[in-house]
Amino acid sequence: MREFLKNLHVVGCVGCWQEGETVHYTLDNLLKYCDEIAILLDKPDEVTEKFIKGYQENYPNIFVEYSTVPPLRDPTHIRRRTKVYASKLGEEKLAIVKKIHEFRPIDILLAVDSDEVFGPDLPDILEKFWKSSYTSINSRPITVYDKVNI
Numbered sequence: 345m346r347e348f349l350k351n352l353h354v355v356g357c358v359g360c361w362q363e364g365e366t367v368h369y370t371l372d373n374l375l376k377y378c379d380e381i382a383i384l385l386d387k388p389d390e391v392t393e394k395f396i397k398g399y400q401e402n403y404p405n406i407f408v409e410y411s412t413v414p415p416l417r418d419p420t421h422i423r424r425r426t427k428v429y430a431s432k433l434g435e436e437k438l439a440i441v442k443k444i445h446e447f448r449p450i451d452i453l454l455a456v457d458s459d460e461v462f463g464p465d466l467p468d469i470l471e472k473f474w475k476s477s478y479t480s481i482n483s484r485p486i487t488v489y490d491k492v493n494i
Contacts, residue, residue: 346377348467349474352451355444357437359384359411360458364391371399371406373461378454379405382440386411386433409440 346354356374360367360383374381385396385408400406413429413436441453452470454462473481 346379348471349452352474353380353448354378354452354454354470355441355450356381357384357441357453357455358382358458359386359433359437360388360392360396361386362389362392363458364389365395367392367395367458368399369461370456370458374454374456375403377462377466380444381406382437382444383408384411384433384437384440385409386413387415407440407444409436411436 354377356378358370358374358381371381381403383396383400383406385393388396396408400408411433413432437455441450444450452474456462469481
């Protein structure tokens, strides 16, 4: 359970495709900081899909939907596909977030990639942000834990 900004509704948002079990780093991290998590599954492999479904069964605050973005003609260009359809994938993630927001307004949205985690300074950053006059921040309290050279 989150120990900071307890009166706020904090939601995490992440897109997953073929991370397998390594996505647990991101999900466990978001569970520490968020009341709910929106996950967009984008053409996942069996391992990733099974892993995400396991999280969804164990945590009722995780909401999962599947991407409708079509594959590229050449399936070997999966990373290129992510770039080509970045805006569409972003729209689909936000559609899940909007459903959560309609049920209970979101105060803070934390959007990360599926290979990122927030560092331990996130609570301080969010406390300062919430007390400020800013309406959004683009911060780097993120640690990339996987293949940063890709």
